[in-house]
Amino acid sequence: METLSALVIVLSVLSLLSLLILHFVSPEFKMSWRMISEYALGNHKWLVTAFFIFWGLASMLLAFLLWHVVSSLWSQIGVILVLISGVGAMMGGWFDVKHKH
Numbered sequence: 001m002e003t004l005s006a007l008v009i010v011l012s013v014l015s016l017l018s019l020l021i022l023h024f025v026s027p028e029f030k031m032s033w034r035m036i037s038e039y040a041l042g043n044h045k046w047l048v049t050a051f052f053i054f055w056g057l058a059s060m061l062l063a064f065l066l067w068h069v070v071s072s073l074w075s076q077i078g079v080i081l082v083l084i085s086g087v088g089a090m091m092g093g094w095f096d097v098k099h100k101h
Contacts, residue, residue, distance in 0.1 A: 004065055011058035018051040037092060052093030059086030 019036070026042045033058040063083035070076055 001065065001068075004061060008058050008062050008065065011054050011061065015051055015058060016056035018047050020052060022047045022051065040096075051091045054087050056086045056088070056090030056093060059083070059089060063085075 022039050022044060025047070026039055028042065036051070037048065038063050039045075048088070062081050063086060064088055066079045068080070069081055
């Protein structure tokens with residue numbers, strides 16, 4: 001469990017680092033006015049994909065780890081919502097923003 005906990009931390013840090021780097025390498029997007037997914041329209045789509053994949057993996061792994069700790073119904077619902085959030089983040093990394101109609 002300690003290894004998985006460390007992996008959650010590493011994935012979270014990688015996610016935040018990729019987002020931070022993205023703001024510096026794509027200054028044409030104003031981060032206060034744009035959605036993160038709009039960075040995929042620029043030259044660094046791979047960095048946006050990495051951000052969403054790292055974030056999704058960290059969220060899903062965190063949900064797996066928390067499931068063994070929580071006991072009440074409301075906390076279990078919260079863990080399920082964290083898992084769903086992680087799946088949504090992974091989908092944000094997998095699907096292409098510039099798809100053909």
